Amino acid sequence: MNYGYIRGSTGDVDKENQRKTISAIAKKRGLKINFIEDTVSSGKSFEQRQISTLIEQARKDDLILVAELSRFARDTEETLKIGRLALEKGINLEILNPSIRFDNSIATKAIITVMGLSSEMERYFIKSRTKISLQHRKELIKKNGFFRNKDGEKVYQLGAKKGKKQTLKLEPKKEIIYDYLSKGLSKVSICKLLSNEKDGKISRGALDRFLKRFPFDGQKILFK
Structure with a gap:
């Protein structure tokens, strides 16, 4: 089975552009495509989007085509997570722009290695910036008794106050x-x-x- 995954808000012009891009590639390769549309925001986690359901339901040797990386995952780490899940099930996952293919080839292993390194570097820089920012705020509280947040409001202590654990819907x-x-x-x-x-x-x-x-x-x- 061959799938085309497209994501965007209802009535989004870009969704039609994604469909056209995937259809053009499918026609060139002689493939029949079943389109899966997703309207969930990229701000939602992978598990909350249709791509999660598609990966779970797809079978070995199925093909999933995605027009744009930005419509597929939120960051490098999530791209790797979805790609590895597809590989574990033997699903062929291909992103058209930029060209990234997850299969059992040596090229895929090289891509995963490079993307994994990139993801590690991203986490390192984020952690470093957070540590420096936290230290700076501690120094301001010690010196002035407060620091100002991004809205200009005075904050007198670090961390959020603990509240009652929210009851889950289920x-x-x-x-x-x-x-x-x-x-x-x-x-x-x-x-x-x-x-x-x-x-x-x-x-x-x-x-x-x-x-x-x-x-x-x-x-x-x-x-x-």
């Missing part, structure tokens, strides 16, 4: 979720079963957040 459904998991249902299937008119659509991200706080260990019901 907590009332924990027994149902554990039951579904014990029966071997996939996360995508569970989200579809939990979605209804009252609660609306349950996203993969919401389910992941629930399981991160309340991990499933094989029991149908861990607690009442």
